[in-house]
Amino acid sequence: MEQVKHILLDVDTGVDDALALIYAVKSKKLYIEGITTVFGNVDVQQATDNTLRVLALAQPRYDIPVAMGANAPLFRPRRENVTAIHGANGLAGYELPQSGQSLVDERASDFIVRKVREQAHDITLVFTGRLTNLAVALAKDPSIAQKAKLVLMGGAVKVPGNTTPVSEANIHGDPEAAHRVFESGIPITMVGLDVTGKAKFGETHFHELMNGFTDEQAALKAFMHHIFTFSFEASERLNEGKNRLMHDPLAIAVVEDASFVEMENYYVYIETKGQLSSGATLVDFRAPQSRTNASVCMRVREEAFLQHYIRTVLS
Numbered sequence: 001m002e003q004v005k006h007i008l009l010d011v012d013t014g015v016d017d018a019l020a021l022i023y024a025v026k027s028k029k030l031y032i033e034g035i036t037t038v039f040g041n042v043d044v045q046q047a048t049d050n051t052l053r054v055l056a057l058a059q060p061r062y063d064i065p066v067a068m069g070a071n072a073p074l075f076r077p078r079r080e081n082v083t084a085i086h087g088a089n090g091l092a093g094y095e096l097p098q099s100g101q102s103l104v105d106e107r108a109s110d111f112i113v114r115k116v117r118e119q120a121h122d123i124t125l126v127f128t129g130r131l132t133n134l135a136v137a138l139a140k141d142p143s144i145a146q147k148a149k150l151v152l153m154g155g156a157v158k159v160p161g162n163t164t165p166v167s168e169a170n171i172h173g174d175p176e177a178a179h180r181v182f183e184s185g186i187p188i189t190m191v192g193l194d195v196t197g198k199a200k201f202g203e204t205h206f207h208e209l210m211n212g213f214t215d216e217q218a219a220l221k222a223f224m225h226h227i228f229t230f231s232f233e234a235s236e237r238l239n240e241g242k243n244r245l246m247h248d249p250l251a252i253a254v255v256e257d258a259s260f261v262e263m264e265n266y267y268v269y270i271e272t273k274g275q276l277s278s279g280a281t282l283v284d285f286r287a288p289q290s291r292t293n294a295s296v297c298m299r300v301r302e303e304a305f306l307q308h309y310i311r312t313v314l315s
Helices: 015-026 044-058 108-118 132-140 142-146 175-182 203-212 215-237 247-256 302-314
Strands: 005-011 030-037 066-068 124-127 149-153 188-191 200-202 243-245 261-266 294-300
Touching: 005 015, 005 108, 005 247, 015 030, 015 044, 015 215, 015 243, 015 247, 015 302, 030 044, 030 108, 030 247, 044 066, 044 215, 066 108, 108 132, 108 142, 124 132, 124 247, 132 142, 132 175, 149 247, 188 247, 200 203, 200 302, 203 215, 203 302, 215 243, 215 302, 247 302
Parallel strands: 005 030, 005 124, 030 066, 124 149, 149 188, 188 294
Antiparallel strands: 200 243, 261 294
């Protein structure tokens, strides 16, 4: 029997984090040790509230503690929320019922340090937003870099960025935090735009998902119907076709089954100084990679992943 993988999720729950969160909760191959929240798609209070509501909707089989984290980058002002992509509340304007769950009385960074120490060498950190909480955790206890693995959604190596021509949103949102994490020595798997830009959940996938829900899953069906419909309309407005890029869910999938992607090992530098290039994930392709700090996902079996996503959510 395949071993269950223990993960700690860090999210800035907007639409794609919500899709990832539901996927992770429904997976039989993952055990979520806890969830930490961070600013990003929305401020950290909204991200935390959204996380608790989505968690209640997903109906986990076990208790999952949630800790609130940073509300701003390490050294920069926080950018405005991305309402065009995520709606005013981060969940495409959908009002889920309030959750009765309380937060743990612990900062996200302390929670991360404690969980990594408790689960040393048996925990994967999965970050689908800014890396701020992890950068703070590493400052508090640098040794956690040797006790955990990191899978992150972020960066772009051979494709354009989605915030600037060269920068992806999560890295661009706190480049100094990303720099500290990439230089920390923690084993990194980078699930960036090179692969997430190909993971397009389209109308055919949408109908397949909607037709698979049971009557007992009516609340989940209504929520996912709303956010996919909202996403399709937002994507069409941006002239990107009628689909939803599954950025954050793909990071969850890679933890569960790395065969969905092909990786290449690089030394990834995070640009923090450039006025036009801040947040870029840079690789020097002119020289052999004699030293590496990240396994970068470069190709994806997108249809296999999307079918797995649908099957898992419906399970």
